[in-house]
Amino acid sequence: xxxxxxxxxxxxxxxxxxxxxxxxxxxxxxxxxxxxxxxxxxxxxxxxxxxxxxxxxxxxxxxxxxxxxxxxxxxxxxxxxxxxxxxxxxxxxxxxxxxxxxxxxxxxxxxxxxxxxxxxxxxxxxxxxxxxxxxxxxxxxxxxxxxxxxxxxxxxxxxxxxxxxxxxxxxxxxxxxxxxxxxxxxxxxxxxxxxxxxxxxxxxxxxxxxxxxxxxxxxxxxxxxxxxxxxxxxxxxxxxxxxxxxxxxxxxxxxxxxxxxxxxxxxxxxxxxxxxxxxxxxxxxxxxxxxxxxxxxxxxxxxxxxxxxxxxxxxxxxxxxxxxxxxxxxxxxxxxxxxxxxxxxxxxxxxxxxxxxxxxxxxxxxxxxxxxxxxxxxxxxxxxxxxxxxxxxxxxxxxxxxxxxxxxxxxxxxxxxxxxxxxxxxxxxxxxxxxxxxx
Amino acid sequence: xxxxxxxxxxxxxxxxxxxxxxxxxxxxxxxxxxxxxxxxxxxxxxxxxxxxxxxxxxxxxxxxxxxxxxxxxxxxxxxxxxxxxxxxxxxxxxxxxxxxxxxxxxxxxxxxxxxxxxxxxxxxxxxxxxxxxxxxxxxxxxxxxxxxxxxxxxxxxxxxxxxxxxxxxxxxxxxxxxxxxxxxxxxxxxxxxxxxxxxxxxxxxxxxxxxxxxxxxxxxxxxxxxxxxxxxxxxxxxxxxxxxxxxxxxxxxxxxxxxxxxxxxxxxxxxxxxxxxxxxxxxxxxxxxx
Numbered sequence: 001x002x003x004x005x006x007x008x009x010x011x012x013x014x015x016x017x018x019x020x021x022x023x024x025x026x027x028x029x030x031x032x033x034x035x036x037x038x039x040x041x042x043x044x045x046x047x048x049x050x051x052x053x054x055x056x057x058x059x060x061x062x063x064x065x066x067x068x069x070x071x072x073x074x075x076x077x078x079x080x081x082x083x084x085x086x087x088x089x090x091x092x093x094x095x096x097x098x099x100x101x102x103x104x105x106x107x108x109x110x111x112x113x114x115x116x117x118x119x120x121x122x123x124x125x126x127x128x129x130x131x132x133x134x135x136x137x138x139x140x141x142x143x144x145x146x147x148x149x150x151x152x153x154x155x156x157x158x159x160x161x162x163x164x165x166x167x168x169x170x171x172x173x174x175x176x177x178x179x180x181x182x183x184x185x186x187x188x189x190x191x192x193x194x195x196x197x198x199x200x201x202x203x204x205x206x207x208x209x210x211x212x213x214x215x216x217x218x219x220x221x222x223x224x225x226x227x228x229x230x231x232x233x234x235x236x237x238x239x240x241x242x243x244x245x246x247x248x249x250x251x252x253x254x255x256x257x258x259x260x261x262x263x264x265x266x267x268x269x270x271x272x273x274x275x276x277x278x279x280x281x282x283x284x285x286x287x288x289x290x291x292x293x294x295x296x297x298x299x300x301x302x303x304x305x306x307x308x309x310x311x312x313x314x315x316x317x318x319x320x321x322x323x324x325x326x327x328x329x330x331x332x333x334x335x336x337x338x339x340x341x342x343x344x345x346x347x348x349x350x351x352x353x354x355x356x357x358x359x360x361x362x363x364x365x366x367x368x369x370x371x372x373x374x375x376x377x378x379x380x381x382x383x384x385x386x387x388x389x390x391x392x393x394x395x396x397x398x399x400x401x402x403x404x405x406x407x408x409x410x411x412x413x414x415x416x417x418x419x420x421x422x423x424x425x426x427x428x429x430x431x432x433x434x435x436x437x438x439x
Numbered sequence: 440x441x442x443x444x445x446x447x448x449x450x451x452x453x454x455x456x457x458x459x460x461x462x463x464x465x466x467x468x469x470x471x472x473x474x475x476x477x478x479x480x481x482x483x484x485x486x487x488x489x490x491x492x493x494x495x496x497x498x499x500x501x502x503x504x505x506x507x508x509x510x511x512x513x514x515x516x517x518x519x520x521x522x523x524x525x526x527x528x529x530x531x532x533x534x535x536x537x538x539x540x541x542x543x544x545x546x547x548x549x550x551x552x553x554x555x556x557x558x559x560x561x562x563x564x565x566x567x568x569x570x571x572x573x574x575x576x577x578x579x580x581x582x583x584x585x586x587x588x589x590x591x592x593x594x595x596x597x598x599x600x601x602x603x604x605x606x607x608x609x610x611x612x613x614x615x616x617x618x619x620x621x622x623x624x625x626x627x628x629x630x631x632x633x634x635x636x637x638x639x640x641x642x643x644x645x646x647x648x649x650x651x652x653x654x655x656x657x658x659x660x661x662x663x664x665x666x667x668x669x670x671x672x673x674x675x676x677x678x679x680x681x682x683x684x685x686x687x688x689x690x691x692x693x694x695x696x697x698x699x700x701x702x703x704x705x706x707x708x709x710x711x712x713x714x715x716x717x718x719x720x721x722x723x724x725x726x727x728x729x
Binding site: 061062063065066069104206234235236237238240241242243244245246247249252253265266269270273274276277278279293295296298299300301303 | 442445446449450453456457547550554555556557558559561566567568569571575577578579580581582651652653654655657658661665689692693696697699700701703704705
């Protein structure tokens with residue numbers, strides 16, 4: 001046994017090196033191929049500047065891959081929007097985009113981030129897709145003093161998870177998304193629109209999200225108590241287990257009518273199937289993370305209808321891209337046409353990241369000074385396809401909040417299942433499409 | 440009291456699934472001394488094969504086995520004959536390396552073909568059907584089916600290994616491949632057959648995993664760990680031990696979860712360690728590695 005353990009380590013090393021080499025070479029080849037025509041074209045009207053390099057990191061493979069599923073589509077669109085370069089000061093600069101995969105592994109994320117910074121010498125580092133992506137890459141950017149923009153991770157795990165101090169903030173790293181207080185408000189609004197006994201059963205895993213949501217001071221528990229809900233919290237469970245009988249019997253005993261949590265899809269499916277087998281029938285199941293993607297709902301079949309979740313972006317959000325002028329509806333329609341798949345929430349946020357980058361570069365005074373770029377980031381006031389991005393010091397210096405509403409999965413017409421916005425008390429400019437119904 | 444009965448009962452049923460994961464692994468290790476790192480990915484692969492068979496042919500999930508099992512059998516035979524046979528020898532390292540590599544290849548191929556979406560095999564009302572045994576005590580029909588199938592598979596394998604000609608050939612080759620060759624047994628063929636047999640069980644396990652929860656291309660490795668623990672707890676080479684190991688794992692996880700959900704997986708690992716400390720060869724060791 002001892003021997004085989006040692007061997008496994010070696011194997012890991014070998015795998016890392018070859019994989020890394022392969023990706024970086026492939027990335028270089030791809031990026032030069034794309035940017036070469038831009039250099040030729042832009043030389044005519046303006047003096048052409050040096051290429052400006054954007055690094056983009058996301059979990060393209062591994063368990064977090066659904067978050068990055070729209071990346072290829074979005075980046076192809078961005079490359080064509082950037083094909084003539086961007087005017088910075090008096091010069092037109094061609095844009096190079098380097099894309100790296102974290103393989104859903106935070107250590108690898110830090111590795112590729114430092115590679116982008118030190119080897120590719122990117123001017124702006126970007127990334128998105130859960131704290132496992134945003135945090136390691138932002139930490140690298142902060143240490144190496146590289147301007148950095150991230151999204152798609154609730155802001156508390158992003159900010160406090162990196163040891164952020166609200167009074168001081170970070171110097172180089174900026175983030176836009178919603179926070180725990182929004183998801184709590186949305187969930188409470190959803191539950192208050194139903195007639196229940198207000199007993200909530202919680203399924204919070206032992207990970208960054210689960211611990212933040214279940215935190216006795218900053219998470220759900222104090223708010224639930226103050227709003228008259230009774231909380232049944234059996235404790236943090238380990239992910240990817242095959243049995244939720246213990247929780248189900250505790251919920252049945254306490255007559256739980258509302259189930260909440262922040263779960264990964266396989267865990268939720270296991271729970272929801274066993275709940276049926278063991279005769280547990282709550283009125284509302286509002287769970288973060290597991291119910292974001294249509295594929296996860298399709299996996300549940302008709303037992304997926306009626307489940308509810310937080311909604312960060314839909315095709316009916318009343319926003320437009322500052323880059324292409326497309327509405328949220330047009331962008332997701334293009335995605336569906338292009339890939340043949342149903343729209344997902346990350347599409348808008350991926351697009352918005354590049355909107356912000358383009359806008360920042362346009363306002364940068366000296367592109368050769370990282371300080372000047374980061375100043376332009378801090379000064380951003382931009383209406384993007386996900387809403388306004390503006391780092392105005394609230395809730396903290398480095399975080400700009402985007403709206404969050406509540407949605408419920410229903411049988412769809414065009415797609416099998418649709419995510420319908422059913423509660424917009426938290427952001428009334430986002431249209432409501434239906435009414436929250438008990439399961 | 441009834442809650443504890445429920446805890447143990449659900450744990451035993453989960454143990455059936457673990458035993459199914461482990462049985463294939465036990466055969467592969469038992470006959471060839473090959474530590475199959477790619478076992479979890481093969482389970483996921485067969486779940487995808489079943490999904491395609493169901494989608495394309497419109498089969499009922501259980502009838503899909505008619506297509507899945509022959510595919511997995513042939514795949515296992517070819518895999519062993521064309522790749523893994525060349526890695527066997529005195530050294531444990533080459534098969535480890537090759538199966539590790541294979542695991543990455545399978546994961547990424549599945550990712551290319553099926554994308555990262557999580558999938559599920561739908562079994563209609565069977566998924567949620569349950570039998571009420573007592574007030575507040577019901578068991579799902581599907582987990583029960585899984586458990587019963589696991590028991591029958593192990594009875595079948597036990598019979599095959601102890602009472603049939605091919606079973607004797609398996610055991611003879613496992614004990615001493617060179618002498619078995621002298622007796623006219625083609626060891627490469629026997630090894631390939633045993634891999635094919637193991638993949639038959641993997642095919643069944645894949646279908647059951649696919650019905651019981653979501654799977655995606657990266658879901659394999661987490662299945663591997665439980666399978667390893669069940670095999671080692673039961674004692675290398677013992678098929679009934681594999682079932683016992685699976686049940687111990689399932690029950691201890693559930694008891695852990697009952698005390699605190701944070702201990703669920705940990706309790707299984709602790710049970711594993713305790714058994715290793717007191718019975719280093721597992722509960723029912725059939726062979727000694729010396």
